[in-house]
Amino acid sequence: MDINALLMDERDNVATCVVPVARGQKVMYKRGDKTVTVEAAEDIPYCHKVAVTDIKKGGQVTKYGEMIGEADTDIHVGCWVSHLNIHSVPRDYDSELV
Amino acid sequence: MEFWGYKRPEGRAGIRNHVLILPACACASESCRVVASQVRGTVNIIFNTGCSDVAANTEMSQRVLTGFAWHPNVYGVVIIGLGCESVPHQELKRKIQARTKKPVVSFGIQEEGGTLRTIEKATRAAREMAAEAAMQPRELCDISELLLAIECGGSDATSGIASNPAAGELSDLLVDLGASTMISESIEWIGAEHVLARRAATPEIHNRIIEICREYEEHLAAVGQNCRAGQPTPGNKAGGISTLDEKSLGCIRKGGTRPIVEVLEQAIQPTIPGASVMDTAGYDIASITSMAAGGCTAMVFTTGRGTPTGNAIMPVLKITANEKTYRVMEDNMDVDLSGIIRGEYTIKEGGAILLKAIEDVCNGKMTKAEAFGFSDVAVDHICRFI
Known part of the structure; x- marks a missing residue:
């Protein structure tokens, strides 16, 4: 089976499915040289994200090696990650100044 | 690397040689459209401001109008004012002439005695200017004369993982060749x-x-608005972008990796060669207008969901890495980079594809938005569209 998802950074806990993946199908992506497989717990639309680890409610969701938001609820591995279950959090600009 | 452009005494070379029919205020926009429809070699813009405005907005409007007139892709300018606009057309003409030696003429609808008399005079002036412009040959210019704008809009998840990184590669390639680039949409x-x-x-x-x-953020909060409410857009969300942070992390990749040498206010020309950033709205039409007024001579515009937007004086090259979008919107899309998503070629190779495509545009190849004659303009206000 071919790679059907991309992990943008090794620190990420979500991968982007580059083809639609139906519930029960395998999501296959590269983490470094290693090929990793998880089972889709839900239908994942084209170019949407799938959790590749369990993410606790309030936990950080990471893509590109950076935080893209926090989980609104427990998100289990293989579940669809979207605007419906994560949210953006305010920035701490003072800490970013040099 | 070189391209065939139009040398300008004031600065960078142009890649087009338009005669610009320029309204001094919104009330003259339709007359400008009529003149431009009459004379081959001319372009016009529809302007939505220039009257009954606070000083800061007038300042922004003037930056855009003088920036468009001074723009390297413009050979000469025919201004049409009304006669009672915030900055009279004669004064706008003087401001433009203080910055450039290119031909500039202006007319006022109230002074000329209405639409038809103004259009007649302006059309004759435009015809003469367009005839002269057609005599100017393209000359070989070094790529360092190029200032490329990089924009993204109608984004989906393919933008952040493929087309924006490829645009970033293009930016790095150009900066290393001595050219300059700009991103915006703060x-x-x-x-x-x-x-x-x-x-x-x-x-x-x-x-x-x-x-x-x-x-x-504070500007929005001051009027009780949250920047995370309008962003991402419904289209972004449907395309797999879940938060403003995710959108931004994908967006900034289009600027590449080279040092940022200058931070610019809207519609201001850069002074230092290299990669710059401009503080503009996220609204595509406004950020494109500001970067064109800042002197960018060409634009690459990445999109996931597809968009038809074009600018009258700055050719806009559309790029998508979403194979379905390229297929269904081929009439609006110039470059298909979906091979990056399918793993057929790398992001770096995508950057090389874009370099060739932009070289062609510099040499005169029309982009699809340009061939349609699209001319979208929006001038940001001090309220920043709030």
Whole structure:
């Protein structure tokens, strides 16, 4: 089976499915040289994200090696990650100044 | 690397040689459209402001009008004013002539005695100018004369993982060749501002990037608005972008990795060669207008969901890495980079594809938005569309 998802950074806990993946199908992506497989717990639309680890409610969701938001609820591995279950959090600009 | 362009005494070479029919205020926009429809070689813009405005908005309008007139892709300018606009057409003409030796004429609808008399005079002037413009040959110009704008809009998840990184590769290639590039849309730095700021050439630039994002949020908060409410857009969400932070982290990749040498206010021309950033709205039409007024001579525009937007004086090259979007919107899309998503070629190779495509545009190849004659303009206000 071919790679059907991309992990943008090794620190990420979500991968982007580059083809639609139906519930029960395998999501296959590269983490470094290693090929990793998880089972889709839900239908994942084209170019949407799938959790590749369990993410606790309030936990950080990471893509590109950076935080893209926090989980609104427990998100289990293989579940669809979207605007419906994560949210953006305010920035701490003072800490970013040099 | 070189391209065939139009040399200008004031600065960078142009890649087009338009005669611009320029309204001094909104009330003259339709007359300008009629004149431009009558004379081959001319372009017009529809302007939505220029009257009954506070000083800061008048300043912004003037930056856009003088920036468009001075623009390297413009051979000469025919201004049409009404006669009672905030900045009279004669004064706009003087401002433009203070910055450039290119031919500039102006007419006022109230002084000329109405639409038809104004259009007649302006059309004759435009015809003469267009005939002269057609005599100017293209000359070989070094690629360092190019100032490329990089924009993204109608984004989906393919933008951040493929087309924006490829545009970033293009930016790096051009900067290494001595050319200059610009990204904007500062609301779409929020959540990624700390990553963008790492590219700053100085601590001052680093902090300015952070402060721009803070100021944007505070500006919205001051009128009870939240920048995370309108962003991402419904289309972004449907395309797999879940938060403003995710959108921003994808957006900033289009600027590449080279040091940011200058932070610009809207519609201001850069003074230092290299990669720059401009503080503009996220609204595509406004940020494109500001970057064109800032003197960008060509634009690459990445999109996931597809968009038809074009600019009268700055050719806009559309790029998508979403194979379905390219297929269903081929009439609007110039470059298909979906091979990156399918793993057929790398992001780096995508950058090389874009370099060739932009070289063709510089040499005269019309983009699809240009061939349609699209001319979208929006001037940001001090309220920043709030």
